[in-house]
Amino acid sequence: MFAGQRVVVMGGSSGIGEAAALAFAADGAEVVVTGRGQERLDAAAARIGGKTVGYRMDATDQGAIDAFFTQHGTIDHLVLAVSGAAGAGPFAQLDLKDLAAGFDAKFWPQVRIVKSALPHLRQDGSVTLITASSARAAFPGTAGLAALNGALEAMVPPLAVELAPLRINAVSPGVIDTPWWDRVPAEQRQALFDGVAATTPVGRVGRPEDVARAIHMLAANSFITGLVLDCTGGANLPTGR
Numbered sequence: 001m002f003a004g005q006r007v008v009v010m011g012g013s014s015g016i017g018e019a020a021a022l023a024f025a026a027d028g029a030e031v032v033v034t035g036r037g038q039e040r041l042d043a044a045a046a047r048i049g050g051k052t053v054g055y056r057m058d059a060t061d062q063g064a065i066d067a068f069f070t071q072h073g074t075i076d077h078l079v080l081a082v083s084g085a086a087g088a089g090p091f092a093q094l095d096l097k098d099l100a101a102g103f104d105a106k107f108w109p110q111v112r113i114v115k116s117a118l119p120h121l122r123q124d125g126s127v128t129l130i131t132a133s134s135a136r137a138a139f140p141g142t143a144g145l146a147a148l149n150g151a152l153e154a155m156v157p158p159l160a161v162e163l164a165p166l167r168i169n170a171v172s173p174g175v176i177d178t179p180w181w182d183r184v185p186a187e188q189r190q191a192l193f194d195g196v197a198a199t200t201p202v203g204r205v206g207r208p209e210d211v212a213r214a215i216h217m218l219a220a221n222s223f224i225t226g227l228v229l230d231c232t233g234g235a236n237l238p239t240g241r
Contacts, residue, residue: 001220003028005076010059010113013040015178016130016215017081018048019208023216024077025050032072034059059109062116069120076125077219078117082109083130085183087144099144107148111155114168121166126219129156129170130211133232136172153228160226167225169218174232176206201234 007024011017012033021044025031030051035041041054057064059082069075084105086098110129121127134142135149153170160168175196181189193205214231218224230236 001027002077004030006030006032006072006074007077007079007219008032008034008072008075009079009081010034010057010109011081011083011130012079013037013044013054015081015180016173016176016208016211017079018044019212020079020081020215021052022048023209023212024219025052027216029077034068059113060104062112065113065116069116073120074122075117075120076122078114078121078125078127079130079215079219080110080113080128081130082106082113083180085180087148088141089144090141091143094144099147102144103148103151107151110152114159118163118166124165124167124222126167126169126225128215128218129153129168130215131170131172131228133172133174133230133236137236156228157226164225167218167222169225170228171211171214171218172228172230172232173211174200174206174230174235176208176211178208196235199235200232201237204233206231206233 002024007029009017009021012021013035021031021033025048032053032055033041033044034055034057036058038056041056045052045054057068084102086105087102114127129152131149131152132145134145135153156168156170197204211231214229
């Protein structure tokens with residue numbers, strides 16, 4: 001389906017980004033994955049295989065973003081898996097500098113990338129943002145994450161109308177077992193995963209490939225735009241299990 005098409009996955013050296021790149025490469029796409037570490041990018045490209053290359057780029061550097069798009073010609077599909085770990089914690093104790101750092105690591109890079117990419121995207125291609133279900137959840141300690149992910153999700157419908165026929169969508173993952181959680185001690189992380197699995201209709205936390213399939217579908221389906229697609233295993237349903 002994607003043979004002869006160029007797909008760029010920003011933040012594609014691990015986790016959801018790498019899984020998405022793998023899905024596109026397996027479907028014949030020429031894939032470029034970006035990240036900050038060349039060794040990690042080279043290793044990811046080798047794991048992904050196909051026509052995949054890694055490109056070292058700091059997604060917080062506007063000059064580097066502009067240079068990337070200038071060098072890579074027309075792009076058919078753009079996936080933004082750029083993220084960070086700052087901005088979580090009880091609101092009363094939340095350092096606003098940490099919240100600002102969360103926006104600097106995820107919100108502003110995704111916005112800057114989309115803006116810079118516009119002249120280089122296929123007119124009827126697609127952009128898929130990766131947000132998070134914290135945007136519309138109500139869990140203590142996630143107000144900061146809700147703010148930055150919610151800000152991204154709020155932009156999707158108006159951008160889909162304004163930038164048509166370019167399609168703008170987002171995938172909003174729940175708890176996914178990726179390296180994002182490596183900052184949490186292993187025992188605590190496993191307890192959290194077990195607790196989420198016990199209260200989620202599908203009975204488990206997510207895997208990167210679960211989200212990758214959703215991303216692939218949104219890029220492939222030319223009749224979907226302006227959608228924020230939940231990929232949570234039903235954890236966000238009102239009744240739960």
